[in-house]
Amino acid sequence: MxxxxxxxxxxxxxxDSAENVAKSWNKAIAEYGYKREPITKEDMYSVMGKTMDVLASIIFPNCACRDELIKVCYKEENDYLRTHGGxxxxxxxxxxxxxxxxxxxxxxxxxxxxxxxxxxxxxxxxxxxxxxxxxxxxxxxxxxxxxxxxxxxxxxxxxxxxxxxxxxxxxxxxxxxxxxxxxxxxxxxxxxxxxxxxxxxxxxxxxxx
Missing domain, CATH: 3.40.50.1000 (HAD superfamily/HAD-like)
Structure with a gap:
């Protein structure tokens, strides 16, 4: 068989986790001290399915601290989704x-x-x-x-x-x-x-x- x-x-x-992912990233970015417009669920829809490195380059195109910041965002995202889901x-x-x-x-x-x-x-x-x-x-x-x-x-x-x-x-x-x-x-x-x-x-x- x-x-x-x-x-x-x-x-x-x-x-569809986009709304809660956006919330978690905005929290992480604020706590990190990086200045940018708030991330929306539409921003997340535009990068869904892309690999982590490509996604980071789109969300933080001119950020010198991109590699560190993206790790902070992903950690906060995982923590947030464990308690809020999608x-x-x-x-x-x-x-x-x-x-x-x-x-x-x-x-x-x-x-x-x-x-x-x-x-x-x-x-x-x-x-x-x-x-x-x-x-x-x-x-x-x-x-x-x-x-x-x-x-x-x-x-x-x-x-x-x-x-x-x-x-x-x-x-x-x-x-x-x-x-x-x-x-x-x-x-x-x-x-x-x-x-x-x-x-x-x-x-x-x-x-x-």
């Missing part, structure tokens, strides 16, 4: 519970270390996932982290569920299937399988595998 796995993106796929998309837990009866579930994100764990801690969803990986752990691009998850969990057939073009490109580069979370933050240039709401996933996954 084939070992089939579903690998999830986070932002724009499982939840906005889960409708029926996420119910759908994950259903999917986990048939498939092994995983997360691969371009986030910092601790972000996925904060998501688990606040929302109590860690019990549904077999393994996770992120850019912050190893500085690897998403396609390489998808490959890591597939290889170390001995997955025979995998699909990545994500919301932006970069997610599709990464899944294609990793050699696995893709489902577009069309309710998320982005569009896909190719004609791909898609879900309009998270609860549609069991039906669509069944058609993709």
């Amino acid at each position: 084939k070992h089939r796995g579903i690998i999830f993106d986070m932002d724009g796929t499982l939840w 906005q889960l998309y409708p029926q996420v837990e119910k759908t994950l519970q259903e999917l986990s009866k048939t498939y092994d579930l995983y997360i691969v994100s371009n986030c910092q270390s601790g972000y996925i764990e904060a998501f688990f801690e606040y929302h109590g969803l860690g019990k549904y996932f077999k393994d996770i990986e992120c850019y912050g752990n190893n500085d690897l691009e998403k396609s390489e982290n998808i490959k890591l998850i597939v290889e170390r969990n001995h997955i025979d057939e995998a699909v990545y569920v994500g919301d932006i073009q970069g997610d599709y490109d990464s899944s294609k580069k990793a050699g696995i299937k893709f489902i577009h979370a069309a309710y998320g933050f982005g569009t896909i240039d190719e004609d791909v399988a898609a879900i309009r709401q998270f609860a549609d996933l069991p039906e669509v996954v069944g058609k993709v595998f």
